[in-house]
Amino acid sequence: MSTRQHRPSLIHPVIRQAFEIKQTALPWNRAISAGICLGLPSLIGLMLGRFDYGLLAGTGGFTYLYAFTEPYTLRARKLFYTMLGIGVSVFGGSLLSPYPVLSAVVLGLIGALATFIFGALKFKGPAALFFVLSFALASGMPNGPAEALPRSMLVLLGGALAWLIAMAGWLTNPHGPETMAIRRVYANLAALLDAAGTKGYSKARHETLISMVEAEAAFAGKSRSWRDPHMVHRLLRMFRQAHLIYQETDTWNQRSMEPLPPALGRAVSAAAESLRSGRIPTMDGLWQLEDRDRELQRLLRPVLELESILREHSDSEDAWEGRGVPHTPAKSIFLGAFDKNSLVFLLSLRFGIILMIAALAAHAFNLNRSYWVPLSCASVMLGSTVVATYHRAIQRSIGTIIGILIASAILWARPEGIVISLAIMLFTFFAELLIVRNYAIAILFVTPNALLMAEASSHIHNVAYFAGTRIVDVITGSVIGLIGVLLLGRTSASSRIPYLMGQTIRSQSELTALLLTEQPGADLAEGGHQQRAMKTNLSNLTTVYATALGEIPRSEEELQRLLPVVWALDQFGYLLDSYAKTPNRPVLSDTELAGLLLVFEKTAQSAEQQRSMALPEVPALALAPKVRQELITLQNALVKSLSAPL
Known part of the structure; x- marks a missing residue:
């Protein structure tokens, strides 16, 4: 019986995969x-x-x-x-x-x-x-x-x-695709809140980011609509509110590493369900959590605001006119x-x-x-x-x-x-x-x-x-x-990964400098040149990496060691996107900014050349701790990938 269970398949894996039936x-x-x-x-x-x-x-x-x-x-x-x-x-x-x-x-x-x-x-x-x-x-x-x-x-x-x-x-349902996108975002947000402080947080975070990127594509450039503009404004507000909830959840998980009260996840899940049923949930059960520590109050606030967003009607139009998600022009x-x-x-x-x-x-x-x-x-x-x-x-x-x-x-x-x-x-x-x-x-x-x-x-x-x-x-x-x-096209993708890593890090450096400095035009960061360049480089990198996984021949070990770096860049890119949507961003001093740009450039050189080098320490960044944390994660992933045996 044992021999039969471990007998190798007579059909080549590539052929077997070609005829697999997907459960869709x-x-x-x-x-x-x-x-x-x-x-x-x-x-x-x-x-x-x-x-x-x-x-x-x-x-x-x-x-x-x-x-x-x-x-x-x-x-x-x-x-x-x-x-x-x-x-x-x-x-x-x-x-x-x-x-x-x-x-x-x-x-x-x-x-x-x-x-x-x-x-x-x-x-x-x-x-x-x-x-x-x-x-x-x-x-x-x-x-x-x-x-x-x-x-x-x-x-x-x-x-x-x-x-x-x-x-x-x-x-019959003019905003059905956008509503479905927001429902997926909030369903994943609810799972993220439930996974905070547990081993499943990383996977839940990944699923949430994917749904947010898909929703962003659905809302790009959408400041007016053919029908029911009030519904569009409500969905746009929920989309932006999702970013606030995600940021505060991520901050909680980094600092506290403790599970969140289940009532938060239930409230966010109820908000997603209300888009289908039309029944607006009440957040009465969350008010009793206000007596908890300050970090929980920061997360509790955007969740409680969901009820008012879902109840708003005509008075929201003026406030949200022209504030659709900026889209990248086709020419760019x-x-x-x-x-x-x-x-x-x-x-x-x-x-x-x-x-x-x-x-x-x-x-x-x-x-x-x-x-x-x-x-x-x-x-x-x-x-x-x-x-x-x-x-x-x-x-x-x-x-x-x-x-x-x-x-x-x-x-x-x-x-x-x-x-x-x-x-x-x-x-x-x-x-x-x-x-x-x-x-x-x-x-x-x-x-x-x-x-x-x-x-x-x-x-x-x-x-x-x-x-x-x-x-x-x-x-x-x-x-x-x-x-x-x-x-x-056998190895055209894998040979470009290091170069695109370097380009992505440098474009993230430019966007970070724009977002965290006080200068004319900083408020226009969302949809600006720096953000478009970062998104283009990150998109090219993830596409090339996915393509390299299917090349023949390919180095499984090399691609596996580079995966954490690609993941770290993807996560950091989404953090910068979230900052671009935040009106009150922290401002760094010249000393902090200079140290930060040096870190970016050295990290980019190490990734591009695929060789270990002494990377400078990331500045303290007391006003932007999440930026510091993501940069440290990127450096650690890069150092580990370069030291891993091939």
Whole structure:
């Protein structure tokens, strides 16, 4: 029995991981809406006597697949530009269909540009995939240049339908995404209060920070709203109040290291629940805690203020007008990502080059319907790491082969238009429903769906030849994508970590100097250049580190020893963000500031050069003890990582 329990698995871990089923809630509403967006246009076209036009308009339905849980104001803009991008892709693919070499070059440019934009803005979703798909499908259609404009207009009509369906929730719950974000923040805050003074505090702190960062993205630039501005102001106040509660909880945990009264956690949890139920909680049970020590009173005050924030209505509008969370301008985001050390830029460049090579190779070998090769290549390269690319290649190949057989069986039966429309709806529904569980299972439905949309109007006489050709195309594209990722991106991430550590520490030094000195413009620190630069560097560092974990080969020991440093920088960055939102910040003397800047520079040099050096002692900073504590934590993590054996 013992031998059987410890017998090694015959399946390689990478392959086994590719077919793991994730225990994630199924997105029923999203799956139903996606099926309608892709299938309804073909039904409308069938009723109007132009089924081929309906299938083409259904391509615009891919717009819906870029909708997630972002606020509706952001979703409206994102989906509008996505719809335009898919329309332009169809127009360009049709226009350049007679010129396969130029078409391959433009396809690579579209893939690179879409990957860069989605990566820089950190948008969720399939990134370049459906822009590439739309361009590739259009490039394989007959009479391309003559039909370029009407095809793109049909795609825009399908995209407009998808936009309307994706925005329908705004009519009934216009601030649903923001409310959900605040509920997550306060649920994690309640857990943080309960974990104070215990071993679980570090994990609870991490979860709280993640939810706060997500909420900040939801509220960025949101000082006005289309509907119910009072609700927006209330949510904004709760978002800022969450920072105060977090800061005071962190201070308590550092100084007292004792558990907090459970009533505090219950009160914060009740505030989160009130956003769903509408019942405003009372804080009567907290008043008896006022007689406790001074530190507890400092934490108790922002928790008690939650009741008044939840009860405020119209009188809060004037006080909070124009005080939304500052957002980083798109120009600054793109300039920060357009850098030789930016992983977003390098991944975009790699994506475009490999995609172009795949399209040129398919043309050079004169493959039938050669656009399926770059499509498979693009799908495989959506993996964010080399391991993820392996997973995608395995999942794509096996799932696609089975999916092609399913599509071939359907096309062999020569189904009527309504059957194809219903099949597209069902395949899209199951693909979106199951993709959160496993990509390989979803591909079983994605592949026949794409084949039906592309080939339903074609007259396929030799189904066996059709199936064999598509399988060869998919395997060829998957292999090209995998080889390209291995050749161009094996260790590009891990080699940049030390440099980005140094850059992050220096940008945090500049922001600290601005926040803790009395100077003109210090009150404008939130959303200023220094804060944007710090966020850009920190974002690049965490992205590069996450990517390095998936590289092959990689040094597990080296990455593990650097993890505490990355964590310390992340925690310190969030502390500075919290200070930027605080109106009454401490002011350091010139002597303290000079000593602090020296500490930052020496620490940055040590991290960048990855060598041990004598780091100066952090000044006392009596007025800013949390800054001192975070810097000491960073120094300790760095010293420990450099002294750890490799």
